[in-house]
Amino acid sequence: MKGLILKDLYTLRKQVKMMILIIVFYSFYAVMMKSTSFLGAMVALLCAMQPISTLSYDEYCKWDRYALSMPVSRKNIVLGKYLLGVILCLGGLVIVTPISIVIAQYTGEMKIIESLIMILAYAGIAIVFLSVVLPIIFKFGVEKGRMLMMLTIFIPMMLGFFASKLGLQLPSAQTLRVLAYASPFAVIIIFLISIRISIGIFVKKEF
Amino acid sequence: MNNILEIKNLSKNYDGFKLRDVNIVLPKGCIMGFVGENGAGKSTTIKLILNLIHRDNGEVNILGLDNIKFDKQIKEDVGVVFDESNFPDVMRATDISIVMKNIYKNWDDAVFKSYLEKFSLPHNKTVKEYSRGMKMKLSIAVALSHNPKLLILDEATSGLDPIVREEILDVFLEFIQNEEHAVFISSHITSDLEKIADYITFIHKGKIMFSEPKDNLLHDYGILKCSNAKFESIDKTYVIGYRKNQFGVEALVKRNKLRGDYTIDNASIEDIMVFRIKGEIK
Numbered sequence: 001m002k003g004l005i006l007k008d009l010y011t012l013r014k015q016v017k018m019m020i021l022i023i024v025f026y027s028f029y030a031v032m033m034k035s036t037s038f039l040g041a042m043v044a045l046l047c048a049m050q051p052i053s054t055l056s057y058d059e060y061c062k063w064d065r066y067a068l069s070m071p072v073s074r075k076n077i078v079l080g081k082y083l084l085g086v087i088l089c090l091g092g093l094v095i096v097t098p099i100s101i102v103i104a105q106y107t108g109e110m111k112i113i114e115s116l117i118m119i120l121a122y123a124g125i126a127i128v129f130l131s132v133v134l135p136i137i138f139k140f141g142v143e144k145g146r147m148l149m150m151l152t153i154f155i156p157m158m159l160g161f162f163a164s165k166l167g168l169q170l171p172s173a174q175t176l177r178v179l180a181y182a183s184p185f186a187v188i189i190i191f192l193i194s195i196r197i198s199i200g201i202f203v204k205k206e207f
Numbered sequence: 208m209n210n211i212l213e214i215k216n217l218s219k220n221y222d223g224f225k226l227r228d229v230n231i232v233l234p235k236g237c238i239m240g241f242v243g244e245n246g247a248g249k250s251t252t253i254k255l256i257l258n259l260i261h262r263d264n265g266e267v268n269i270l271g272l273d274n275i276k277f278d279k280q281i282k283e284d285v286g287v288v289f290d291e292s293n294f295p296d297v298m299r300a301t302d303i304s305i306v307m308k309n310i311y312k313n314w315d316d317a318v319f320k321s322y323l324e325k326f327s328l329p330h331n332k333t334v335k336e337y338s339r340g341m342k343m344k345l346s347i348a349v350a351l352s353h354n355p356k357l358l359i360l361d362e363a364t365s366g367l368d369p370i371v372r373e374e375i376l377d378v379f380l381e382f383i384q385n386e387e388h389a390v391f392i393s394s395h396i397t398s399d400l401e402k403i404a405d406y407i408t409f410i411h412k413g414k415i416m417f418s419e420p421k422d423n424l425l426h427d428y429g430i431l432k433c434s435n436a437k438f439e440s441i442d443k444t445y446v447i448g449y450r451k452n453q454f455g456v457e458a459l460v461k462r463n464k465l466r467g468d469y470t471i472d473n474a475s476i477e478d479i480m481v482f483r484i485k486g487e488i489k
Contacts, residue, residue: 003310006302007295070311207254
């Protein structure tokens with residue numbers, strides 16, 4: 001599996017350079033606008049997209065059938081993609097956290113602890129996004145998966161929009177706090193279920 | 208255990224295509240050429256050997272082990288080259304070496320480097336910058352650098368120029384010098400197989416037509432050229448297939464069975480294929 005992840009990282013080498021440029025750009029932007037939220041969101045989005053971009057490369061050069069002709073199990077191919085997502089998100093956190101702390105310190109936009117929670121929330125969203133999208137892509141391929149991916153983003157947005165239109169009352173601070181504490185566990189459970197589903201799909205696949 | 212690859216009654220059903228009861232035996236120290244027209248079932252067979260698709264029936268043993276139960280163990284000893292390079296084109300040879308070191312237990316960097324040298328492949332260019340021939344050579348270098356016992360090649364020489372093909376065929380012949388090794392190579396380019404193969408296996412519409420030592424084939428079959436009248440007088444049990452044209456008849460015949468004064472030329476693998484598929488048979 002280490003070999004597979006290394007191969008993905010080599011494939012992403014150019015994108016990683018891009019990411020560093022984007023982070024530098026948005027860091028300046030964050031300082032100018034005295035707001036770190038955009039930086040966190042951009043990095044989370046970039047990290048979540050990279051495993052999908054490697055899958056698109058794989059599809060293009062028929063990597064999977066080649067990898068399976070080596071001593072590599074189907075399960076490890078799937079796990080490798082999830083692990084890549086986690087590694088990238090952790091990498092994103094390592095880079096964004098100090099930047100946000102510094103910015104929060106100097107701009108006083110929000111407390112440091114608040115900005116850290118926000119960054120963690122973004123990372124959580126990135127992981128949930130991957131958990132939803134990866135099984136779809138393993139099942140339908142990157143091209144068709146992309147369409148379905150749009151839906152997975154679009155539907156929650158629409159739901160949120162309608163909820164606000166209907167004038168639903170916001171949940172109480174108490175419930176929100178409970179939800180906030182429960183969310184890391186929810187993210188982990190969604191992630192694990194997603195892995196199970198993807199392995200189930202990939203094991204049956206024919207190349 | 209003298210056979211590196213044994214396939215027994217292998218079957219796979221698709222809509223509109225069936226691979227039926229494929230039986231193949233590849234002994235150690237041999238090269239087997241796997242021929243057949245497009246869509247005859249060559250790639251399907253190779254995918255089944257590699258456990259890339261699920262078989263409906265039959266058995267595949269590699270080095271005496273079942274290819275599904277011992278998948279990982281077997282693949283340490285198998286080198287595979289498909290009809291195109293399967294590396295993301297932003298990778299370089301040096302990256303590939305590091306990746307493979309983490310995939311194969313027996314990955315040998317020195318061997319890989321020597322093949323890169325031999326094929327004059329630049330270390331630091333990306334695969335994108337390689338020509339098609341170079342990409343294939345890179346894939347072959349990878350397939351040979353983990354000390355494999357069996358090489359499986361699916362149309363690995365198609366689309367390459369004669370010089371590159373010659374170079375690659377020489378590498379296979381060198382590989383086979385070790386008596387523990389074997390090569391299973393599918394190709395449309397039958398002349399390549401004529402040069403290097405010990406066995407020829409011919410698949411047609413999902414069925415194996417024959418799987419025999421090449422020398423037997425070339426020895427047994429011949430191309431008979433004669434007039435229509437003379438052809439009528441021949442015992443047709445020795446005729447595999449024939450083609451009539453304005454000058455007379457060309458027929459694929461069992462040359463040693465035919466007694467009498469006939470002009471019989473050597474048949475090539477291609478002749479044998481074409482006459483068996485296209486020739487009219489009585």
